[in-house]
Amino acid sequence: MPTLEPDRPPTEDGTAPVDLGSDPPELSQLGLDDDMLRLYRAALRTGATASGELAALSGLDPDRTERGLARLAADGFLTAFGAVAPRAALRTVVMRRMAELAQREAELRTVDAMVDGLADGLWPSDARLPVGDASLVVGTPEIARLTTHLVMSARHEVLVLDTPPYVQIGTRRSDVSSAHFSVGADDDVDQALARGVVSRRIVSQDGLDTPGRAEGILELGGAGMTVRVRATLPTKLLVVDRETALLPPSSSADATTTALVLRGGVLAHVLVPLFEALWDDAVPVVAPPGDAPHPDGALTAEERELLTMLAAGLKDEAVARHLDVHVATARRRITALLARLGASSRFQAGVQAARRGWLADS
Known part of the structure; x- marks a missing residue:
């Protein structure tokens, strides 16, 4: 047996263990733990293959040695003839791990294509999920019905943060009008205004860039809704009578197909103050009477x-x-x-x- 420089005291039988050195953390990503690395280094440096000899060289007890050698053999680091060269062994493991990941990704993509069906099997897509003072509404038709109900039942006030995405619809306003949350939302607000309900709306600049959107907002402004514009808005929001709010459940959710209904403390202490803060920061688009000068002479x-x-x-x-x-x-x-x-x-x-x-x- 060759003479080895020990990095710790000799074992009981007087054999000097192999200098194990330190190992980069990337090796653990390939499944090589400390026991395996001790055994593999000992096999590489001495050419030993017997478990007893490798146990003595690595300083491991017989049970840990047997488990480590079995894993090294399974992963292709050891054969009956000795240790496999590190470059070849490591590359083989890397390629095997990559193949396993590719297979797993393919399996997950298959499952991803089935998510809608799997979700409907767990809970109907048009059902609401109650969570205390919150409930989740899924599906554009269901959101449309809820939006109409909320706005048409408004007694005092309707607050709106208006930003894309929109549901493209055809209404009496325009063939390309877009609703805030659902089909008919603007027409519902129009009727609420006619009943004397106060309505304030903040529109994002990119919302005004949507074809037909500015025209619809213009008509609502003429009907009595107060409108302000802000460069960006953090979310879509509909608040009715400061009692019920409708908003997307998350920043990544499709606001045209999923909405969260909130009531209670979150509405009073978070959403209404959020609206008021954004309102103060927004730019009025309907000037108070007399504020804007009339043009000199008639318009051409x-x-x-x-x-x-x-x-x-x-x-x-x-x-x-x-x-x-x-x-x-x-x-x-x-x-x-x-x-x-x-x-x-x-x-x-x-x-x-x-x-x-x-x-x-x-």
């Missing part, structure tokens, strides 16, 4: 057309195409019109114009 036909496009939420490129001018020219005309109206945003200009009748046909 081109200005009226431009205001109509701004109210409808058209982007610069679309405005340019309608006016048959270069996009830079369209932007200059928009900037000049905003300055003339004393408006801080395009949408504000459109709302002010609608409230004052400037968009009416002459």
Whole structure:
């Protein structure tokens, strides 16, 4: 047997154990524990194959030696002829682990394709899940029915955080109107306004960029809803009479197909204060009467057309195409019109114009 430098005292029979050194933590990711590494190093350095000899070299008791050798053999680090070279053994284990992961991923993808069916088997998709003061509503039709019920039952107030995604619908407002949570939500708010219900809505800027959205909000503003715009909103939200709230269950959930209904303390202490804080930070798009200056003289036909496009939420490129001018020219005309109206945003200009009748046909 070759002479080895010990890293600890000799064993009882006088055999010096192998210098084991230290091992990188990555080896544990391949399933090599401390016992296996001691045995493998001893086999590599001495060429020993007998369990008794390797036990003495590694300093392990017979039981731990037998278990470690069995695992080394199963993983391809040892054969009856001795230790396998580390490069070949480690690469074999890595490839085997990668194959196992690929197989597991394929199995999980199969299960992922079956999730809807499996979930429905556990709980019907159109059923509500009560959780104290909360319940989960799944499915666009169910959310639509709940939204209509909440808004139509409002007695005093409807608060809305309005941001995509929307359900694309066709209503009396526009063939491409989009609802806050579900089909008909804007029409429901319109009817609530007619009953004297106070409604405040904060709209995100990207929400106004949705085709037809600005037009629908404009009409609701004309019907008496107070509207403000904010660059971004953290969530969609509907609060009715400060008693019931509807919002997505999480940031990753599809807000058009899943909604969480909340009542109680969370609503009063978290959601309503959240709305008020965002409201204070948002920009009004309907100026109080008398705040915005009237334009000097009557609007020209081109200005009226431009205001109509701004109210409808058209982007610069679309405005340019309608006016048959270069996009830079369209932007200059928009900037000049905003300055003339004393408006801080395009949408504000459109709302002010609608409230004052400037968009009416002459």
